[in-house]
Amino acid sequence: MPKLTIQIPHDLGKEEATRRLQQHFHDIKQRFGQHVSDLEEEWNGHSMQFGFRTFGLKISGLVESEPAEVKVSAELPMAAMMFRGTIERQIRDELAEMLTG
Numbered sequence: 001m002p003k004l005t006i007q008i009p010h011d012l013g014k015e016e017a018t019r020r021l022q023q024h025f026h027d028i029k030q031r032f033g034q035h036v037s038d039l040e041e042e043w044n045g046h047s048m049q050f051g052f053r054t055f056g057l058k059i060s061g062l063v064e065s066e067p068a069e070v071k072v073s074a075e076l077p078m079a080a081m082m083f084r085g086t087i088e089r090q091i092r093d094e095l096a097e098m099l100t101g
Helices: 014-035 078-101
Strands: 003-009 037-042 047-054 058-067 068-074
Touching: 003 058, 003 078, 014 037, 014 047, 014 058, 037 058, 058 078
Parallel strands: none
Antiparallel strands: 003 068, 037 047, 047 058, 058 068
């Protein structure tokens, strides 16, 4: 499976970035619950393994909160590759807003 890797810089520090990420994922579940199934979220310190199914596609990955950036890496199914740019842009925009707002 192809990989998607995104790095978003921030100046919040590791603890605050992690707190915001945890809250943001809770908000995402509320907003997109009708489009997502089999949601898996496992936090281990400042990193989270995730997985979900949307529109019949299984997506999984890792979010890591670092002192000056948040890293997202995900495995995309081949069927999602034509939407890779849109997926990457949406993730980047959502996280940048959440980390600066």
